[in-house]
Amino acid sequence: MSTPGLGIRVTGLSVRLGDRPVLDRVDLAVGGGELVALIGPNGAGKTTLLRAVLGLVPAERGEVRADRPIGYVPQRPEFAWDFPISVAAAVLTGRTRAIGWLRRPRAGDRAAVDQALERTGLTALRGRPIGQLSGGQRQRVLVARALALQPPALLLDEPFSEVDIPTRELLTGLLAELAGEGRAVLLTTHDLPAAAAACGRLCLLNRTVVAEGPPDRLRDPALWLQAFGVTSSAELLGSLGARP
Amino acid sequence: MSPLDLLTDPWEHVFMQRAFAAAALSALVCAVVGTFVVLRGMAFIGDAVAHGVFPGVAVGYVLQVNLALGGAVAGIATALAVAIVSQNRRLKEDTVIGVFFAFAFAVGIVLVSTQSAYTGDLASFLFGQILGISDADVVTIAAAGVMLVAVILVLRKELVTVSLDRETAAAAGLPVRRLDALLYVMVAVAIVISLQAVGNILVLALLITPAATARLLTDRLAVMMVLAAGIGTGSAITGLYLSYYHNLASGGLIVLVVTGAFVACWLLAPRYGLLGKVRHRIRPTVDSLPQQVVPNVTG
Numbered sequence: 001m002s003t004p005g006l007g008i009r010v011t012g013l014s015v016r017l018g019d020r021p022v023l024d025r026v027d028l029a030v031g032g033g034e035l036v037a038l039i040g041p042n043g044a045g046k047t048t049l050l051r052a053v054l055g056l057v058p059a060e061r062g063e064v065r066a067d068r069p070i071g072y073v074p075q076r077p078e079f080a081w082d083f084p085i086s087v088a089a090a091v092l093t094g095r096t097r098a099i100g101w102l103r104r105p106r107a108g109d110r111a112a113v114d115q116a117l118e119r120t121g122l123t124a125l126r127g128r129p130i131g132q133l134s135g136g137q138r139q140r141v142l143v144a145r146a147l148a149l150q151p152p153a154l155l156l157d158e159p160f161s162e163v164d165i166p167t168r169e170l171l172t173g174l175l176a177e178l179a180g181e182g183r184a185v186l187l188t189t190h191d192l193p194a195a196a197a198a199c200g201r202l203c204l205l206n207r208t209v210v211a212e213g214p215p216d217r218l219r220d221p222a223l224w225l226q227a228f229g230v231t232s233s234a235e236l237l238g239s240l241g242a243r244p
Numbered sequence: 245m246s247p248l249d250l251l252t253d254p255w256e257h258v259f260m261q262r263a264f265a266a267a268a269l270s271a272l273v274c275a276v277v278g279t280f281v282v283l284r285g286m287a288f289i290g291d292a293v294a295h296g297v298f299p300g301v302a303v304g305y306v307l308q309v310n311l312a313l314g315g316a317v318a319g320i321a322t323a324l325a326v327a328i329v330s331q332n333r334r335l336k337e338d339t340v341i342g343v344f345f346a347f348a349f350a351v352g353i354v355l356v357s358t359q360s361a362y363t364g365d366l367a368s369f370l371f372g373q374i375l376g377i378s379d380a381d382v383v384t385i386a387a388a389g390v391m392l393v394a395v396i397l398v399l400r401k402e403l404v405t406v407s408l409d410r411e412t413a414a415a416a417g418l419p420v421r422r423l424d425a426l427l428y429v430m431v432a433v434a435i436v437i438s439l440q441a442v443g444n445i446l447v448l449a450l451l452i453t454p455a456a457t458a459r460l461l462t463d464r465l466a467v468m469m470v471l472a473a474g475i476g477t478g479s480a481i482t483g484l485y486l487s488y489y490h491n492l493a494s495g496g497l498i499v500l501v502v503t504g505a506f507v508a509c510w511l512l513a514p515r516y517g518l519l520g521k522v523r524h525r526i527r528p529t530v531d532s533l534p535q536q537v538v539p540n541v542t543g
Contacts, residue, residue, distance in 0.1 A: 054415040072415045079409045083283055084463045089404075096405040097416040102398060129463035145412075 006067050007031040007184030008053060008153050013062035015045070015052050022048045024208045025062065030186045032067070032152065035179040036212075037195035038188045040205035041228045046188040047075075049205065050155045053186075066153050067184065069098070071146030073156040076138055081130055088126040090141055091116055094148035116147040119177075121170055136167030143171065147178075154178060156187040160194045172198040254488045263374045265382050267484055267498065270438035271476035273389040274450035275458075276396055277434040278476075279469045280427055282455040284407050288338050289326060290451045292345035293432045296322025298352035298444055301369045306355055311369055312384075316436040322348055323428035331421065372443030372495035374484070385437045392430050403427065404465065441480065442495035449499040450476060457506040460513040475505050 008030040015023040023045045030036045038046045051057045053064050054072055071094075092105060092113050099105055117123045120140040125133070130141060139159060146154060156175075160168055175198060179185045189195045195202055196215040203212040204227035211223040245253070254260040281290050300318025304311040326344055330337040368376065396403065406413045406423050414420045431451070438447050454476035458468045483498030511518050
């Protein structure tokens with residue numbers, strides 16, 4: 001099923017949700033060691049593309065292949081933050097499947113959790129109830145939970161949304177580091193400056209891939225017009241160094 | 245009568261020994277299962293299953309077979325029907341549940357109306373009849389209770405993972421729908437074995453109130469389960485004592501006691517109670533987020 005070193009490879013993927021075509025012949029490859037941002041307006045299918053890679057929605061056509069396990073960082077509201085559980089225990093749930101039915105966590109599982117907490121700067125907060133965390137700390141918990149699986153591929157849905165600047169800097173550095181270790185990292189974002197600063201490659205998505213390439217190669221306003229369906233925003237393009 | 249006699253006197257009677265055992269066991273099992281019901285906001289499902297049990301009891305009554313068995317079948321059927329229909333994302337779960345539990349209760353009422361004589365046998369299922377419990381009933385409650393608690397403990401990490409985040413749990417390959425269905429079935433079984441203690445109408449209190457009370461007192465799941473079990477069992481026993489000495493309805497008293505515990509905690513709980521919140525507001529310099537120093541990985 002999975003070939004090591006494949007990263008994430010999406011070929012000709014079309015997805016329908018009910019009667020609505022959401023993705024249309026999407027081709028996207030994120031190799032091991034690459035950090036790619038999916039950018040597009042609301043309803044462009046960014047989250048659906050991540051869910052299709054995870055196998056949570058069926059493909060109508062096309063194919064998804066990826067190294068597994070895939071680490072998944074959903075948007076923060078998807079998580080039950082009122083559950084009575086500590087940070088470390090919440091991160092450990094990332095390994096529930098890996099630990100296996102009827103088994104308790106072993107030393108290797110605990111070491112993976114410790115390392116994930118360390119990398120996300122949560123070691124000092126490991127015993128704190130998750131309900132008492134700030135937005136940025138919550139985002140780091142979700143990233144740590146995905147890292148606890150030590151995945152070769154990582155998907156993040158809007159990791160930069162509504163986090164403070166220190167958290168964004170920590171995440172940007174961490175994601176670059178993770179890609180540097182040979183992992184394939186794909187994230188969605190509305191935050192163009194963050195995407196341009198953090199990612200080696202941007203992928204403009206609006207139901208299909210409109211354009212992709214390094215940030216400095218995507219300065220043609222026509223591309224952005226096509227992807228976002230609006231008159232090009234000076235502010236938006238300015239953040240990429242584009243001249244409208 | 246000395247205070248000690250007050251405590252021991254009810255235990256002279258075999259029917260009271262059985263009542264204490266049945267009420268305490270029911271309360272304990274309901275509290276443990278109820279912990280997940282409360283944390284997942286499934287209180288309404290408990291209500292639906294409690295109502296869903298009724299037509300099964302009525303069928304058992306009409307056909308002259310075991311009422312508890314009829315109730316269990318109907319309760320589990322209702323729980324699974326809710327689990328399946330609520331997978332349709334167009335309808336919210338509580339809407340589906342509203343449809344089902346009114347339907348189930350209507351079926352029960354129509355079935356009962358076919359009978360000319362309405363006997364206490366059926367009334368005991370609506371209002372509980374803990375003093376008329378048999379040794380076999382106690383054994384059944386104990387066996388079913390041990391099984392439920394064992395399943396919850398054994399599957400705790402999976403149940404927690406799904407409760408935290410269904411999407412990611414499904415992406416990791418956990419069978420989230422089956423785990424949901426299992427939880428619904430466990431709710432149904434917990435309700436059916438508790439019918440004799442407090443009856444069909446009040447059983448929801450055993451499921452929800454102890455766990456809700458415990459949630460006000462702790463931020464740790466394991467502690468919450470133990471506290472809920474203690475609060476439920478303590479309330480059941482206290483309610484039975486009150487019922488014995490004042491000759492009032494035991495089911496109702498049990499629910500009044502556990503509700504009293506909830507109100508007391510709601511007002512007085514150190515951090516999440518009303519007084520605690522007021523105190524933090526008055527003294528904002530006090531760190532309202534005490535850190536746990538001891539790492540706790542098992543949750």
